[in-house]
Amino acid sequence: MSTRRRRRNPGVAYPDVTGTLRDRTVDALRDPTLADNLRTAGDSWGAGREVMKRDFGFDEMRDRARDIRRSNIRNMPALLAELQSNVRANGGVVVRAADADEACRYITDLARARGARVVAKSKSMATEEINLNEAMEHAGLEVVETDLGEWIIQLANEHPSHIIAPAVHLNRNQVAALFREEAGTDDVPTDREGLVAHARVRLREKFAQAEIGISGVNLGVASTGTVCIVENEGNARLVTSQPRIHVAVMGMERVIADWDEAAHILQVLPMAAISQDAANYVSLITGPRREGETDGPEEFHLVIIDGGRGALRGSEFEEVLSCIRCGACLYSCPMWQNVGGQAYGSPYSGPIGAIITPVLEGPSSPGSRDLPFMSTLCGACGDACPVGIPLPDLLVRARARSSSPAKRKAGLAFRVWSLLWRRGVTYRLTMIGWRLGLRIRGRGGWVHRLPGPGSGWSKVRDMPSKWPPRR
Amino acid sequence: MSTPVAQMVESLARRKATVQLAGAANAGRAAAGWMADQGIVRAVLADDPVVDAVGLEPALRAAGIDVFRWPVAMGRREVLGLEGPQDVCGVTVPTLGVAERGTLVLEASVGHGRGLDVTNRHHVSLLMADRVVETLGEALAQTFADGRPVPSAVSLVSGPSRSSDIEKISTLGAHGALTEHVVIITP
Numbered sequence: 044m045s046t047r048r049r050r051r052n053p054g055v056a057y058p059d060v061t062g063t064l065r066d067r068t069v070d071a072l073r074d075p076t077l078a079d080n081l082r083t084a085g086d087s088w089g090a091g092r093e094v095m096k097r098d099f100g101f102d103e104m105r106d107r108a109r110d111i112r113r114s115n116i117r118n119m120p121a122l123l124a125e126l127q128s129n130v131r132a133n134g135g136v137v138v139r140a141a142d143a144d145e146a147c148r149y150i151t152d153l154a155r156a157r158g159a160r161v162v163a164k165s166k167s168m169a170t171e172e173i174n175l176n177e178a179m180e181h182a183g184l185e186v187v188e189t190d191l192g193e194w195i196i197q198l199a200n201e202h203p204s205h206i207i208a209p210a211v212h213l214n215r216n217q218v219a220a221l222f223r224e225e226a227g228t229d230d231v232p233t234d235r236e237g238l239v240a241h242a243r244v245r246l247r248e249k250f251a252q253a254e255i256g257i258s259g260v261n262l263g264v265a266s267t268g269t270v271c272i273v274e275n276e277g278n279a280r281l282v283t284s285q286p287r288i289h290v291a292v293m294g295m296e297r298v299i300a301d302w303d304e305a306a307h308i309l310q311v312l313p314m315a316a317i318s319q320d321a322a323n324y325v326s327l328i329t330g331p332r333r334e335g336e337t338d339g340p341e342e343f344h345l346v347i348i349d350g351g352r353g354a355l356r357g358s359e360f361e362e363v364l365s366c367i368r369c370g371a372c373l374y375s376c377p378m379w380q381n382v383g384g385q386a387y388g389s390p391y392s393g394p395i396g397a398i399i400t401p402v403l404e405g406p407s408s409p410g411s412r413d414l415p416f417m418s419t420l421c422g423a424c425g426d427a428c429p430v431g432i433p434l435p436d437l438l439v440r441a442r443a444r445s446s447s448p449a450k451r452k453a454g455l456a457f458r459v460w461s462l463l464w465r466r467g468v469t470y471r472l473t474m475i476g477w478r479l480g481l482r483i484r485g486r487g488g489w490v491h492r493l494p495g496p497g498s499g500w501s502k503v504r505d506m507p508s509k510w511p512p513r514r
Numbered sequence: 515m516s517t518p519v520a521q522m523v524e525s526l527a528r529r530k531a532t533v534q535l536a537g538a539a540n541a542g543r544a545a546a547g548w549m550a551d552q553g554i555v556r557a558v559l560a561d562d563p564v565v566d567a568v569g570l571e572p573a574l575r576a577a578g579i580d581v582f583r584w585p586v587a588m589g590r591r592e593v594l595g596l597e598g599p600q601d602v603c604g605v606t607v608p609t610l611g612v613a614e615r616g617t618l619v620l621e622a623s624v625g626h627g628r629g630l631d632v633t634n635r636h637h638v639s640l641l642m643a644d645r646v647v648e649t650l651g652e653a654l655a656q657t658f659a660d661g662r663p664v665p666s667a668v669s670l671v672s673g674p675s676r677s678s679d680i681e682k683i684s685t686l687g688a689h690g691a692l693t694e695h696v697v698i699i700t701p
């Protein structure tokens with residue numbers, strides 16, 4: 044692995060998460076509302092996936108999707124060069140940022156140079172990864188998330204719980220409470236339609252003010268220098284058409300060769316993500332507005348982020364670069380279904396997050412080294428992934444290189460065990476010791492509490508004090 | 515009715531758009547009638563030959579609807595519907611329609627503002643039947659064909675705006691148009 048390079052800002056995982064992964068997981072499991080909300084989400088995803096397979100031939104489309112993305116990653120440097128020169132030829136500015144610091148600095152400097160005060164954002168995992176909002180707020184800008192789910196999360200001062208559906212862990216009453224607080228009035232509807240309509244007007248006020256619109260990028264098409272932005276609400280259409288400046292932030296792996304490939308992925312993505320055969324709005328943006336056009340941004344900036352991705356090519360984790368961030372592996376995962384995304388402490392949660400967070404950060408990062416263990420290795424994520432990323436295998440590989448203290452302890456225990464049981468004499472001695480121990484601790488034929496590593500097991504179980512138990 | 519058009523009608527319904535079929539002679543009146551029924555008071559029209567070919571402007575005036583042509587001299591607040599009337603309809607002319615998915619291909623140009631389909635509460639599209647292709651692949655291959663100038667912005671629109679961000683249940687009318695109506699102009 045060559046990803047252990049020093050970064051000034053090493054974070055992919057959120058710097059402000061509290062507690063250990065275990066604490067956060069336990070907290071999440073104790074929250075009954077969260078469990079209900081996640082179950083609703085998981086069930087509806089599962090039902091939708093069946094429809095996609097039955098009516099739209101989803102399974103048949105996956106092989107080609109995988110092949111396309113593999114070849115994109117293989118040719119990434121050349122494709123990025125082509126993308127870059129075509130964006131420039133169409134009047135756009137391209138910036139290659141090695142890390143989060145560089146990307147954030149470019150954008151905040153741009154905002155300062157143009158005298159911007161209000162920034163309207165559409166959904167972007169890459170900006171979440173580089174902590175752009177914090178950097179912009181630090182620079183004195185008002186940043187407004189305009190995707191409904193992201194706005195809810197912003198008002199709740201939380202981190203998203205799902206790549207596609209960030210507020211999936213909150214119900215309508217919780218959302219109404221947040222809207223009342225934001226609007227400073229109790230006059231906010233509580234039904235879903237009313238809440239959506241309320242947000243529409245509040246956010247339009249922001250669109251009217253914003254000087255800069257910031258979007259993510261789902262795909263960057265090299266052959267024409269076009270960025271594709273996929274969404275359902277229309278806020279990305281407003282972000283890319285109303286403010287005077289549009290900044291698109293793209294992870295470098297999102298490059299794709301041409302429109303033949305892009306057409307395929309643009310159909311697979313909504314099928315995998317939201318179980319629909321089309322997204323409502325797809326914006327295909329090639330540079331700023333042209334001569335004579337009266338709407339659309341006057342400036343177009345494309346910020347392409349490396350952030351540790353480039354080094355993954357040719358490594359044992361190369362396949363994660365194929366990811367199109369559809370979120371399907373999250374919904375499919377029994378871990379995620381029970382604890383939600385926030386317990387992971389990273390913008391990327393679920394199986395893909397449990398791999399790329401520590402892989403991008405390095406195997407000894409305390410914020411993410413435990414994440415690969417957030418899996419039962421049941422294989423559901425591998426089956427769900429539309430681009431055929433072998434997520435279970437990669438989880439195992441990520442575990443192998445993790446240097447978490449829990450893993451070191453477990454490794455030591457297994458080594459001692461194997462040492463003892465390899466020889467007949469020591470095997471028999473441990474068994475005699477074990478039986479004696481049980482007899483000594485036993486009360487009325489049962490042992491209620493085991494010492495040391497057995498204590499967790501015996502918390503909810505008893506063990507017969509005679510072993511093997513006799514009738 | 516040719517197969518791609520029939521499929522387009524079906525797909526648009528699945529995307530929760532409404533559809534009407536009309537010959538060129540009636541399409542303007544049909545669209546204006548639908549808009550009047552919705553209580554639309556103002557229409558912002560793309561400056562496109564199809565709009566004139568179907569006689570939309572006179573039909574709208576006859577229905578008592580205010581008509582604006584792109585480009586419009588409005589402030590951003592009015593464009594976004596924060597000022598002026600609420601029931602405004604953007605009228606677009608897709609370069610292509612995708613039968614399999616119910617998708618409209620809208621190209622930005624001098625006469626065709628890129629916000630037309632999304633800033634207004636309502637959206638009406640005048641789609642020529644012979645512009646309907648079967649797959650998204652065909653549509654994008656034609657839109658970005660070698661030698662053809664690449665448009666600054668292309669919008670693929672598949673039904674009215676919606677959000678599933680609250681309880682994962684699809685709710686119409688997020689940031690874009692609440693209603694989408696497609697008039698397919700048959701020969």
Ligand code: SF4
Pocket residue numbers: 315365366367368369370371372373395427428429430431432434
């Ligand atoms: S790993 Fe696969 S399933 Fe998970 S988000 Fe990426 S593309 Fe989707």
